[in-house]
Every structure is written in structure tokens, then in C-alpha cells.
Amino acid sequence: MPPTAFSDFFESLFGGGFEADAESEGWPGEASGWAMRGDDHEAAIDVSLEESFNGGRKTVSLQTATMAPDGRIRRGVKTLTVTIPRGVIDGQRVRLRGQGGEGPGGGDAGDLYLRVRLLPHPVYRVAGHDLEMDLAVTPWEAALGARVEMETLGGKATVVLPPGTQSGQRLRIRGQGLPEGNRHGDLYARIQVKVPPRLTRRERELFQSLARESAFRPRME
Template sequence: MDYKDYYKVMGVERSATQDEIKRAYRKLARKYHPDVNKEAGSEAKFKELGEAYEVLKDPEKRAAYDQLGSNWRAGQDFQPPPDWGAGFERRGGMPGDEADFSDFFEALFARSAGGARRAGAGQGGPGAQGMHLRGQDHHAQILIDLEDAYRGATRTLNLRMPEVDAQGHVVTRERTLRVQIPKGVRAGQHIRLAGQGAPGLGEGGAGDLYLEIGFNPHGLYRVEGRDVFIDLPLAPWEAALGAEVNVPTPDGKVALKIPPATSSGRRLRLKGRGIPGATPGDLYVVAQVALPPADTEAARSAYRRLQEDFSSFNPRAALYQGAQS
């Protein structure tokens, strides 16, 4: 069964006061009452409004609904407070109608309410169990530097997080957390901070906070999964004759042999030099041939000598051959 957004049904914000909820219900109930509105679907809409109002008019039931949110299935094992079942008026609006509420409502509330009704009035007296409901999980994103994934780090995170106060209203509070970033994390991975989500109701435990890892843009590296890519500029003679050069990596410099006749775009793999892990990623060095500037007469003369020495060289020959075929 699908999650029902009772605030959307009522046409109010999640921060609406109890008076605003009451006024919204009265307005919509008059509009969709079957005795007034004969359009198809008005009776179903009227019943849906009654269901939403049964929950949102009561601060305790509203708080339970807000805490669960779209994760309502996780909270079906809570214990009902005193007179829980008696609090539902089953307002259908028509004689003899018990307003069959949706499967979502029954799964969320009526299972516990029914138990209270079957147990008799004594269940509502002193000593009855209060409601124990686990708090809702929260989610946020944290951006780290790529180097943090290689070494691990501790970061301070400031979050503005919604919570439900004692009156059932949604409020936003600012929190500061120190987060331990483990070595080997990758983009899209989640770090779970147990008990740092929304507080629970009664003796219900707090929810968890899940932080999704993302990487800050880097001036040198690109990341794909656990693999890391870096563009390496090469002088023409290094690319043509081969060379040994130092390559910067997030974990320090590494010596790399450049094979002769290396062209721009060629990838040279440094195995296991990507983001650490049980199966570490690789670091790919992408060759980019860089031309010396022709900004002096001596430099221009050198290029003219190259032009004469390689007069038969045509870098676009393959393009013409492809066009003819």
C-alpha cells in the first residue's frame, strides 16, 4: 500500500497550526460532503478528508505520523497510548457509516487501536502503556576532498534538521556534528550515524542520520567509482621518444615510464593507485601532448626546421582516407 500525505489531502503545510487544520477541514468537508456535492469521486474525497483529519487534529497522533513520515512501515510495532482507540471518531458523515479508512490508516493506527478496544475500557486507565515510536531517519550530503578518501579525516558538519516538537509541530533546529570519514569511501556511499536522526516518542529510540558522500571539484583529478583520472602534459619529445616522469597522485608522487610514440589521449594505468578499498581502484594517467610556445624568433625557427624535416608528415591523412571510403 502507498504512503498517504495527509497534509496534502488537507491542503495545508506541514507546519500548519491546529486551528489552520480545523479550518481547512471544515472548508473542504462542506465542499465535498455527499449531500452537497454530487460529482463522481466527492464521497471518496470526503472520506479521505475525514481520515486525514482524524490523525492531524490530535497532536499525539500527528506527532506519530510526522515521525514516521514515508518510513511508516518501520513503526508498525509501537504500543498505543491510553484511550488510543477511543480517540477515533470514524466521521463518515452519513448515518450508519463507519467511514472505512484506507489500508494505510489501518496499518498505521487501527492495528494498535483495535487491540485497545478489544481489551476493554480498563486498557485506557492509569498504568496503560504509552506510545513508543522510533524516530525518523534523516538524510544529508557531505562533500569531502578526494584526499580524504585516501587517508580518512574528521570533518565538522553543520545541519539544519526538521524535528517534531511536543505540540506536534515541525520545527527546524541547527546541529553541529563531528564526522569521522573512513579511509576508502567513494562518492554515493552512505555513512550511518546511529541515533543522530529525529528523536523518538516515549521510550522509542532516535532515528539514524545517513550522510551521502560526495567529492568537492578538484583541479587535477576526475573520479569514476573508485578509479581516478589525471591529465598529464607531455613535451613533444617526451611523447615521441619516451621518458620517465613524476605523476602527482592523491597519495603522493609516483614515477611513470612514458612509452615512445605516446599520443594525446592515451591512458596509462597505475594499478591499485585509485581510491583504497578491499578492491582498490586504479589511477589512469591520460597523456596530453603540450606544444612549446612559438613566442621568440628562435622558437619559430625551430618549428620551421621541424616543418622542413617532417615535410611528408600529414596528421590529417586519416581524415581524408575516411572521407573517401
């Protein structure tokens, strides 16, 4: 299979962002006297979230099976080195006509199906080009409001917590999601209010004082 065929495919799939070089082994010569359609092929490309955000190169090896002129099945390996564009997302599956297995005896080639598989990430959840993560904050940051520094795929960012921020509330950090053309998706920080697992004597006194002074009764609202 010529390398340009895969390059054309990735251009149709990702708008010209993919480049591919192919090396093939085990492809027989043309058979004579008869012809049949080649096999369809399917491959999955595993892409990490960091690779999607920054772009990168992946190598994919495909097993091939073709019929030799003597009628025997000949197996080979086709290797693709793929340049992944920034912002590729999960689940894209595209049919590439005529780029699968060669047709013995000059028959039509099969089709190639390539599916992009975005790998799970320990921190971020993906929704299209938007990302979501959990952000732990202290009770006083949530109650009083605060500027909280956080790590993103693009580096450090600051999220502003308004006074009275609630646990489970989502705050949007614009432009910190996956690239999408000339823009980026957004990053959503889901707030998780955390209390100290152990209190010092002074902390306990302060919380006890707050409990006596506060009129807040969440279970009565």
C-alpha cells in the same frame, strides 16, 4: 540518540571504518497517552578527495524537530563527529532504521538517511576508486618517449611515455587511486601534447627543419 547507534550505522555502511560521537539538544521527554512515529532525517557528509585518500574527521550538524508533551514542536541540534575511513566514495546512501527522530509518546523512531558526497577536485576526476588527470607533455617527449615525474595524492610518481605517445592517450599508474580495502585503485594520466606558445628563433628553425625532413602527414592517414 545514543552515540553507539551512529557507530553501528557507520560500521554497516563502511565496514567498521566509521566512528561517531553524538551530542543532542532539545529532545523532549516521553509524552503520555498517545504515540506516533518519529520523523525521518537525512544528512549529507561533504568529503574532499584528500580526506577520502588519507582518512579524516568530519563534524555534521543535524536539525531536529520533536513534539513536546504539551504538543509544541521543539527544535534542536544533533552534532556528529565522524571518523572517515580511507577510500570512501561518492553516492553511498543507506537507510538506518529507527535512528531518525524520536517517536512522541513512545512511538517508533523515524529513520536516518546519510548520503556521502565527494567534493569535486580541481585536478582529479573520480571513477569509483580510480582517478584520472590530465598530463601535459612536450612534442619531443611524446615523439621520443620520456620518463615524466608527476604529483599524485600519495606523493611523486613517474610515468613512462612510450615513443609515439598520442594526445588523448591514457596511461595507467598502478596503485595511485583511492584506497579500497587492502589495495588501491589506479590513476590514469590522459596525455595532452602541448606546443610552445612562442618560439625562439632557434626553436623556429628546428621546427622548420623538421617540417622539411619529416614524411609524417597525419591528415592523409
